[in-house]
Amino acid sequence: MGYPNLQDNKITILVVPFPAQGHLNQLLHFSLLLSSHGFPVHFASSSIHNHQARYRLRGWTSTSLHNITFHDIPIPSLPPSTPNPNSTHSFPSHLVPVWEFVIHHLRSPICSLLHSLSSSSPLILVHDPVMSFVSDDAFSIPSIHTFKFQCVPANFILSYLDESTSKTYSDNHILFSPLPDIVPEEVWTFTKKYCYETSSEGMLFNTSRTIDGHFIDLLAKEDGFVGKKIFAVGPVSPLTVTDYKSGPRHPCLEWLDKQPLKSVVYVAFGSTTTMSDQQIKEIALGLEKSKQRFIWVIREADRGDISKEGELTREKSLLLDFDKRVEGMGMVVRGWAPQLDILAHGSTAAFMSHCGWNSCMEGMSMGVAMLTWPIHSDQPSNALLIxxxxxxxxxVREWDKRDEVLKWEKVDEAIRKVMVDKEGLEIRRRAKDLGEKIRDSIEGGSSYEQLLAFINYISGFK
Known part of the structure; x- marks a missing residue:
């Protein structure tokens, strides 16, 4: 089974991501995947966020980005966006004004781009659901075919189709109903304004039927989804990691090279999490007491423009002697770390994570066990899935304890459960098996077939 010959295919693809790291990353990976199969792919966002997506990309060859046409839309200086470690909720609300500002300045240029790219050939528009205005603007152009790219799994979408009714969707009676307080009210207002039902031919999921097949089948039967084309094409990130950046490797990878196989816990809470001072101290103590090898990424949530991030002075002042105390056992990375490389490394055994879907897919694909610490949005639901x-x-931390500082004993207990206890051996075995099944789905299995089905489908447009 192969892909159609695309040399004479004049179809163009435009990808429009939402300007947040977990969304930018998934959609850029998918863009590179499509370009590797011969499609001309355009990627449109603000110049600031296109830079962010390119700068943080991992896993592809140095020439891969040359196959994408980036539309770096200039925008004025972004509004201030400093994360607050003492916020009453954990969602990065400091970014909401930035997102509003960026979307406002993107709409007109992207509308012009839609007309330009669709003037001489069919255009496939792939957009993040939070950028629903793009679908609205494309609706009146007959040569455009629109698809939504979901950066969350199907079970999360199912849980919000009917918030008044709790639904048991899984065979083993796990309840995937809406969880309380996953985002503050201001964020619901933002989401309803920019993420709404629009006309589309179908949707793409960064998931594998190995993980999400049961829920995708249920979703396909729901109102609004019947008759839609649904393609589960994930993971869209590479399974074999190539050194994308030139120059020396990140020091944490050099450190990993010296550790025994499957001996390290990787700890990272994503690009939208800011921990309180007290919580950082408790995590540090839990890691130290566990006596297990670890890499811990300490950073605040992203600002709107990552090139203007602070110097991490708070993180440094909180852990003045920690590095020395854990020397030889652990490594602290202050700032950005090459997550995909870390998870793919043979020394990495487990991943303590906020359970953003991008991180979940990367961790599960690499066959590492997960230690779940959900923070907001789809993360509590993703943690239950895992x-x-x-x-x-x-x-690690249950959702009903979300307003409490988690004590070091709980961190220590979770790490030992996976890395030391007999129960952990079975969890790690299942994680390894799941990773192999996910890899099989990409290498000729269901995800390969779903990508092929999508390519064949859009190749039929003339």
Whole structure:
């Protein structure tokens, strides 16, 4: 089974991501995947966020980005966006004004781009659901075919189709109903304004049927989804990691090279999490007491423009002697770290994560056990999927304890459960098996077939 010959195919693809790291990353990976199969792919966002997406990309060859046409839309200086470690909720609300500002300045240029790219050939528009205005603007142009790219799994979408009714969707009676307080009210207002139902021919999921097949089948039967084309094409990130950056490797990878196989816990909470001072101290103590090897990425949530991030003075002042105390056992990375490289490394055994879907897919694809610490949005639901449904991880912090500082004993307990206890051996075995099944789905299995189905489908447009 192969891909159609695209040399004479004049179809063009335009990808429009939402300007947040977890969304930019997934859609850029998918863009590179499509370009590797011969499609001309355009990627449109602000110049600031296109730079962010390119700068943080991991796993592809140095020439891969040359196959993408980036539309770096200039915008005025962004509004201030400093994360608050003492916020009453954990969602990065400091970014909401930035997102509003960026979307406002992107709409007109992207509308012009839609007309330009669709003037001489069919255009496939792939957009983040939060950028629904793009679909509205494309609706009146007959040569454009629109698809939504979902950066969350199907079970999360299912849980919000009917918020008044709790639904048991899984065979083993796990309840995937809406969880309380996943985002503050101001964020719901933003989401309803920019993420709404629009006309589209279908949707793409960064997931594998190995993980999400049961829920995708259920979703396909729901109102608004019947008759839609649904393609589960994930993971869209590479399974074999290539050194994208030139120059020396990140020091944490050099450190990993010296550790025994499957001996290291990787700890990172994503690009939208800011921990309180007290919580950082408790995590540090838990890692130290566990006596297990670790890499811990300490950073605040992104600002709107990552090139203007602070010097991490707070993180340094909180852990003045920690590096010395754990020397030889652990490594602290202050700032950005090459997550995909770390997860792909043979020394990495487990991943303590906020459970953003991008991180979940990367961790599960690499066959590492997950230690779940959900912070906001789809993350609590993703954590349930990992621990209760797939059974490839353990809970570090339960969602009903979200307003409490988690004590070091709980951090220590979760790490030991995975890395030391007999129960952990079985969890790690299941995680390894799941990783192999996900890899098989890409290498000729269901995800390969779903990508092929999408390519064949859009190649039929003339």
């Amino acid at each position: 621990t209760d449904y797939l059974k490839v991880g353990v809970i």
